Every structure is written in C-alpha cells, then in structure tokens.
Amino acid sequence: MTDSTTPRADVVLPCLDEAAALPWVLARIPDGWRAVVVDNGSTDGSATIARAHGATVVYEPRRGFGAACHTGLLATDADFVCFCDCDASLDPGLLSGFVRRVHEGGADLVLGRRRPQERGAWPPHARVGNAVLARMVRRRTGLALHDLGPLRAARRAPLLALGLTDRRSGYPLQMVVRAADEGWRIEEYEVPYRPRTGKSKVTGTWRGTWRTVRDMRAVLREPPATHDLAAPTRAAR
Numbered sequence: 583m584t585d586s587t588t589p590r591a592d593v594v595l596p597c598l599d600e601a602a603a604l605p606w607v608l609a610r611i612p613d614g615w616r617a618v619v620v621d622n623g624s625t626d627g628s629a630t631i632a633r634a635h636g637a638t639v640v641y642e643p644r645r646g647f648g649a650a651c652h653t654g655l656l657a658t659d660a661d662f663v664c665f666c667d668c669d670a671s672l673d674p675g676l677l678s679g680f681v682r683r684v685h686e687g688g689a690d691l692v693l694g695r696r697r698p699q700e701r702g703a704w705p706p707h708a709r710v711g712n713a714v715l716a717r718m719v720r721r722r723t724g725l726a727l728h729d730l731g732p733l734r735a736a737r738r739a740p741l742l743a744l745g746l747t748d749r750r751s752g753y754p755l756q757m758v759v760r761a762a763d764e765g766w767r768i769e770e771y772e773v774p775y776r777p778r779t780g781k782s783k784v785t786g787t788w789r790g791t792w793r794t795v796r797d798m799r800a801v802l803r804e805p806p807a808t809h810d811l812a813a814p815t816r817a818a819r
C-alpha cells in the first residue's frame with residue numbers, strides 16, 4: 583500500500599517464461615505504480631498474462647538478464663525506477679519503502695538483502711557465490727554489502743547517466759560498482775527471499791552460474807569510471 587509520501591515509480595520486471603509467477607508478482611505492485619514487464623523471449627504466454635494483469639509489456643529479443651533490465655529502464659518514465667525479478671521469489675510491495683528512502687534523500691541506491699524464508703529458496707552454490715562476490719565488491723568499492731540482489735530502487739535520470747553496458751548477468755554488479763565509483767550512497771535492507779516459482783535460468787543451472795561468475799568477473803576487471811557525474815542527490819536538490 584503506498585501513501586501520499588511515496589512518489590510514483592516504474593518497476594522493471596525482466597521476464598523469461600514466468601507465466602506461473604506473474605499473477606502473484608503483479609498483484610503486489612504498489613497502487614498507482616507502473617509494472618514494465620520485459621519479455622525476453624518467453625514461449626509460455628508470459629506477455630499475454632502480464633498484459634491481462636495490467637502491466638506494460640516491452641520486448642527484448644537479445645537474451646540476457648542485463649539486456650532485459652536495460653530495455654526496461656529505457657521504457658520507464660517515472661522519476662523513480664525499481665527492479666524486481668518476476669519469479670515470485672521477491673515481493674515488489676516492499677519497494678515502497680525503498681523509494682521513500684531515495685525520495686527523502688537518505689540514499690541514492692537501495693538494495694534488498696535476501697533472507698531465505700525456506701529451504702531451497704537459495705541454492706547453496708549461489709549463496710556461496712554471492713558471499714564471494716560481496717567480498718570482491720568490498721575490495722573494489724569499499725562498500726560493506728552482503729548481497730547483490732535483484733530488488734532495488736533509484737532515481738531514473740542518474741541511473742541512465744551511469745551508462746551501464748553489461749547485457750548479461752553482470753548488470754546488477756555493474757550498477758553497484760559504477761554507482762559506488764560516482765560516490766552514490768548505497769544502502770541495503772533485509773527482504774524475505776522465497777523459493778522461486780518455475781525454473782531458474784541463472785543460479786538453477788551450473789552453466790547459468792558459471793556464466794554469471796564469468797560476467798561478474800568481467801565487470802570487476804573494468805577500470806573505474808573517469809568522468810565525475812556527481813552523486814544524484816546533490817544534483818537533484
């Protein structure tokens with residue numbers, strides 16, 4: 583439930599065969615917000631189901647988590663943009679608090695730190711991979727983050743100005759690293775992490791996990807951004 587202090591936001595939902603999860607996810611989009619479902623080549627009727635539940639559907643033919651997220655970002659127009667997987671593992675209703683935090687100037691990027699609610703919500707190899715990654719991010723940025731989860735909120739214009747280039751599984755990490763390089767204030771809040779509905783395309787397979795590790799390592803090897811974009815909140819006020 584949103585209240586008058588929470589500004590409107592667009593929620594980007596990368597979607598690859600998530601027909602079973604979509605009704606649950608879309609029912610939890612805060613009132614007055616827009617769901618932007620990015621169909622990344624689904625063959626299970628996800629796009630039709632998304633439209634039937636009031637979402638704006640855009641299509642991204644190039645397969646990849648980053649490609650779907652970025653095409654979604656380009657399709658948004660609200661001042662605030664959120665991201666959420668649409669596999670029913672995370673509740674987009676929690677994004678109201680994230681957006682309020684950015685709006686009130688407390689942070690520039692808010693991330694959800696996943697807390698598994700049940701066995702099987704987070705495959706052990708993915709948890710270990712995430713912990714290793716969080717340590718690498720700490721070394722690279724100095725940020726003491728515990729998770730690089732998909733649930734997040736920020737202002738649209740500064741997000742676009744980061745010029746994110748990764749179109750695969752390195753996208754969530756590149757956003758954090760570039761934001762840190764620009765001096766953004768990044769916060770994380772615990773969020774319940776449920777077992778996903780349907781089949782995982784990333785951490786559910788060794789190939790998907792290997793690709794993610796490879797993509798994330800490529801991002802960590804990128805040289806820090808040279809230009810100074812100035813942290814969003816300073817500019818926005």
Ligand SMILES: Cc1cn([C@H]2C[C@H](O)[C@@H](COP(=O)(O)OP(=O)(O)O[C@H]3O[C@@H](C)[C@H](O)[C@@H](O)[C@H]3O)O2)c(=O)[nH]c1=O
Binds near residue numbers: 666781
């Ligand atoms: C692989 C892929 C996923 N997606 C969508 C489907 C889901 O809503 C969402 C996540 O994909 P899943 O198969 O559920 O992956 P997953 O269940 O393994 O989730 C993972 O996603 C990674 C991106 C995160 O970095 C991981 O932290 C983890 O959240 O992205 C695409 O749109 N295109 C793609 O090519």
